[in-house]
Amino acid sequence: MTPPEELPDALPDVDPDDLRREGLVVPPASPTADPVPHDGTGRVELAFTVLDRSPGAAPGQESSTERRVRVPPGVTVFDSASWNGIAIDSTCGGHGTCHKCKVQVSGSSPITRHDARTFSASELESGWRLACLVQATRDLEVLVPPLTTRPKAATVGVGRQVILRPAVQKRYVELEEPTLEDQATDLDRLLAAITDLEPRPDLHALRRLPKVLREGDFKVTAVIVDEELVDVEPGDTTATRCAIAFDLGTTTVVATLLDLVTGTPVAVASMLNRQQPFGGDVISRISATMMDPDALGRLQTAACETLAELAAQVCAEAGVDPHAVYEVAIAGNATMTALVLGIDPEPLGVAPFVMTTALPPSVLAEDLHLGVHPRARAVFFPALGAYVGGDIVAGMLASGMDRDKRTRLFIDVGTNCEIVLSDGDRIVSTAAPAGPAFEGGAIRCGMRAADGAIETIRLGDTVELGVIGDVEPRGLCGSGLVDAVAELVKVGLLDASGRFVPEADAKEIAPALHDRLTMIGQERVFVLHRPTPGADPAECVVLSQRDVRELQFAKAAISTGWTLLLEELGLEHGDIAQVLLAGSFGSYLSAASAVRIGLVPKLPVLRIVAAGNVAGEGAKMALLSVRERAGAQALLEEVTYVELSDRPEFNDRFVEQLSFNGG
C-alpha cells in the first residue's frame, strides 16, 4: 500500500487559485508569526458534536451526540471521525473531490482551494471546512451536520465499527453519444459524467472503453480502484463489488471473500501454506533460500498457488465470478510478505535483521497469478521490523491499538512472539524468540493442536483432561502444556524454580497425584494419561522435567519482552487495562494458567481477552475502508520498535522471568 503522502510531496502543488490565495495572504515577514509546529508526538483531542435528524423532522429539530476522540496530531478531521465510527457525508472517501464532508471547526483553520470553492465567505468565516482537508494539529471542537445519506458500516476486528468506503468504487453512467459537434474523447465523456471521483485511466480500461461504450449504448459502469479507472462494464453492474482478505500465515493461510457493497464476508476458506515442505517456521524457509538459488522462486510460487487456490475456493463457494474481485489485501509477517513478492528474505534471517522495505508497494494480483480481475491490485501492510510484520500491524488495526485511550498489551504467541504496548499516547513494540514449545515442538509428548491433543488440564483428586476431538489422548499441545505446568505449580508438585518436588514431599503435598510423578530413564516426569493401567511411562502422555524447562525459557522470553516494554513506558502490571492474546493459540490458552506461569502480567483474568485472528480482520478493514488503510499506514510513524537483543539489562530480566512467581 503506497502511502497517499508520497504523491503530493513528489509534485509541487500549483493550483493557480491556491497559489494566488497563498500569495495574496502571506506577508513575507510573517513566518515569524507562524505558530510553533506540533512536535508530532502524543495525541490531540477532538470534541465532536454529531447532529442527527430523525426522518421527516424539520431542520432545527436535531438531536445531538457528543463524542471525544484522541488521535495523533496531523490526522485529518475526516479520518479522526471515521476511525472512531463517526459518520460524515462523503462519496470520494476523503480525497477532496466530492466536496460533501462539511463540518464546522472551532478556531481559525486553514482554507484550501476546495474549501474556497465549497463555502461562502461568511461560512468560511464561521469555521465551515471540508473535514478531509482539515488536519487536527491542535485540540478541536467539530460540529457534524446530520447525514444526507446513511453510510453503511460493518463491525470488524475487536468490536471495531468500520464505515464502508472501499478503494473499489463503481459508478453507473448514461452518456450522450458523440456527434461532429461534440467530438469529446470516450474517456473525457466518461470522466465528465463521474462527478465525485477523478480517476486516472489504466490501459486495460482504455482498451475496453470504445467497444464497451458502443456495445452498451453508452450506458456503462466504471470500475475505479483508488485513483485508477481499471475497467468499464456494459450496463449497470454496481451491485457486484468483491474483494478478498488474506491472512498469509507461515503455517495456515485464510481467505475471506468480502461483498464490498454490504461489507459482509460471504465465504471463508483456509489451508496449510504450501511452503510447508521448506520447513515449519520462517527461519527454515529463509535458510532454504540461502542454500538453494531456486528456492526463492519456488517459495514464491508455493505462496501464490496457496492464495490462488483459496481465491478459487471462496469464489466458487459464494458463486461469485472471480473477475468481480477487484482488490485483495494480504497480511503476513515480514518473511511471508517478502517471499510472496519474490524479494530475497536472507537479510531478515541474519543479524542485523534488516528488511528490504517497511512498506511493500501494491502489485497486480495478476503478477501473483491469483486468477481474479486482471487489474485487481494486491495491497500489503507496512511492517515495523523484521519480526514485527504486516500481520501484526493488521492486528493492531483490528484491535484498535492506536484508537483506544486505555493502556493495553497485545501479545501474539508463537515461535516468534510479537508484543505491542500502548498507554493511549505512545505505542511500543518488540519481538521475542519464544521457540517452538507453544506449538508442541521440543516437548517430549508435544504435538500441534489436532485430534488427540490434550488442550486443557485440571488437577485435583483426579486429573481432568480436555482432549481435542474427544479421542484417546496422543499428546500435549501448547495450551495443554501451559495448563499442565500451571496446575502442577498450583498443587505444588512443581516449585517456583520449575523443579519437581522431591518424592517424599510430593506424597504429602498431593497424595492423590504423587504416584503419577515417576521416572523415564534419569528424567523425572509427570504422567498425564496412561493408555492402559500400569503401562510403562514411556508409553504414556507425560510432562517431563525438560519440557518444563522448555516452557520456562519460552515464557521467560515473552515476559521479558513485555516487562521491558512496561519499563520503556514507565508502567506497572496494574496499569494494564486489557491484555489481548492474538492468534489461534490465544483463543485456546487458559487465561488463569497464563497468569499463573507468568506468561502474561499478574492481572484479573477478565482483563485478559482472546482477540482471535486479528491479522485477517485487519486485512478486511483495509479492504472495507481506505481511511482504515490510511490508519495502518499511520501506525508506521506512531509505533516505536524496540530491539531487545542488544539491551544490556536483557539477560538479568530474562533470568528473573524464568521462575514461576505468578501463582
Add this chain to the structure above:
Amino acid sequence: MTPPEELPDALPDVDPDDLRREGLVVPPASPTADPVPHDGTGRVELAFTVLDRSPGAAPGQESSTERRVRVPPGVTVFDSASWNGIAIDSTCGGHGTCHKCKVQVSGSSPITRHDARTFSASELESGWRLACLVQATRDLEVLVPPLTTRPKAATVGVGRQVILRPAVQKRYVELEEPTLEDQATDLDRLLAAITDLEPRPDLHALRRLPKVLREGDFKVTAVIVDEELVDVEPGDTTATRCAIAFDLGTTTVVATLLDLVTGTPVAVASMLNRQQPFGGDVISRISATMMDPDALGRLQTAACETLAELAAQVCAEAGVDPHAVYEVAIAGNATMTALVLGIDPEPLGVAPFVMTTALPPSVLAEDLHLGVHPRARAVFFPALGAYVGGDIVAGMLASGMDRDKRTRLFIDVGTNCEIVLSDGDRIVSTAAPAGPAFEGGAIRCGMRAADGAIETIRLGDTVELGVIGDVEPRGLCGSGLVDAVAELVKVGLLDASGRFVPEADAKEIAPALHDRLTMIGQERVFVLHRPTPGADPAECVVLSQRDVRELQFAKAAISTGWTLLLEELGLEHGDIAQVLLAGSFGSYLSAASAVRIGLVPKLPVLRIVAAGNVAGEGAKMALLSVRERAGAQALLEEVTYVELSDRPEFNDRFVEQLSFNGG
C-alpha cells in the same frame, strides 16, 4: 504521458506547515479581495535578467544578459526559462525537491512550503522564490543568479536549444552497512542517500535491492525514471543512460538511440512499418480491424515487432546493452498510437471521428515486447484530434510553434494533411484529407519517391528532369507532380482552371514543347520522358489531364484548410512570417512550385522552410527534458482543433481553391 496536473488534484494537499501557513494568513472574508483570475488565454511576458560569472571572478563581478519571453499564463518560471533555453540550477527537474532553482521575482508572489524552507524571511520579502513553484500568471521580471553548475544543452528540432533534464536519472551512492543499532531498511538507507529526488520504489527494484546492495558492498547506482525507482545496479554506472525516440509513421518507422548523459544521438535506424500488408494508409488499417476480429491484435504485434527490431538495431550499432535503455518515446498519429497500444481504432475511422483518449498513459516497454530494460516506460504524445495526432504535437514541440512570437504556418503534407497556424498568441489546427496524389497514388505514372522517380522538373526550350538514383525515369513522385503542374502553368500549357490549352494555342505558347502535348485514348497528356524516340505515349512517363485534376483536388483540400485557419485568426497571407513544411515530402518539394500551384500561401520562397522529420525530433526532446515533455502536455490546452467538414463555407472555399491562381 500522464499530465502532472492529475496527481495533485486527485489528492488533498495537506502538508501541515503549508496548511498552517494558509490558515494563518487567510482572513476568511478576503476571497472578495482575491485578484481576478487570469482568463488563461493569450500570453504573459517574462523579462529575464540572467547573471553570469566568468570562472574565477569574484561575486559581484557578474555580466548579465536580458531576455524577454512570452508563455501561456500559468506556466512556471522554471519552464518558461527552460523552454527558451535559459538555464536555471536544478537537479530534481522542477519537482520542488532539490530547492536549487532560486530566482528573484518582481511583485508579491506566492510562498509555498518549499520556499519557506529554502529562504530567510528577508529573502522571501525581497522576492526570492523557487522558480519551479512560481507560476507566471502575470508579466514578471525575473533575476537568474549565476549557475553553480553548467547544465548540458543540446540543439534539437528546428534550432531548439534543449537544456538536458531527462526523466531518466541515476545517482551513485556509497552507503553505511546496517548494524543492530541501525536497522534502517535497505530502501530507506538508499533513499536517505539521495538528497535531491524522492522516488517511489518499484517491485523490480525492490527484488534486486538486497542482493545488489550486498554484492556491491553497499556502493550502488539507483536508476530513477520520473518519480519511480526502477532499478539498482552494483557500482557506479552513472555514465550509461540511454533512451530511444521512435517516429512511428504509417509508412516508415524511425528509431534514434540517445545518450542521455551527453544528449547526443548515437545511432539511427529506419524501416517500413510491418503493418504495410494491412494497407498503405490509416483508413485501410482501421477497416482491417473492422472486418477481422483478429486484425487488431496482429496490427499491434506488427507495430511492436517493428519497434523491437529497430531497438535491437540501434543498440547493436552503438554497442549499447539494450537494458541500458530506460525509456522510449513514441510519436505517432492517433491511429498508429491506438494500434500499438492495442486500442480499437474503429471510432477514429467513422464519423464523428472520436478518440478513445487524447492522452495515452505511459506503458511498460516490456508490455510492447521492445526488449529494452524490463522496467523502461514507453511514453506517448497527446493528440489534438483523430486526425491531428501525437506526431503533430511532437512536431509542434520540435518547431517551437508555441514558443515563437512570429505568425507561423505548419503543414505536414500527406494522404491526411495536418495544418497548424499560430499568431504568437493563439494556435489553431485542422486536418485536410488530401488523398494519395502526393504519394503518387491515383496518378497515371505516379510512384513513391524511390529510384527512377522524377522529383524535379524544369520546362524551357527543353525539359530538365531530376531523377532519384540517376536512372532511367520510371514515373512521377509527389514533388515531381507538383513541379510538372507548376511548370506547365508557368509556360502556359495549363490554364488557371487546370485545363490543357487547345493544340493551336500550345504551338504558339511553347513551340519547343507543344509536340509533347498529345493524347492517350480520349485523354490529353503531356509527355515528360520518352524511353525511345517516337515511343508510343502509353509507354512514356506522362502527366495526364486526370492527374492534374487529382492534384487540384489535393491542393485545394489543403489550401482550403489553411485559408479557413487564417480567417479563424483574422490574418492575411502576408502576415505569415514562416511556413514550415514537415515530413520528408516537405524536404523534396520545390517551394516555388508549391507557391505557384497555391499549395502554400503566396509568399517569398525564403519564408517557406522544410522542417524535416519534426515528429522524431519532438520525441527526442521529450526524452532529453521533462520540461519539454510538460510543454507537449500544455499544447493540449493551448491549441484549438477546428473541425472543417461541418463548416458551411467549406465547399465555396474549396471550389475557389481549385484554380491555379498562384502564378
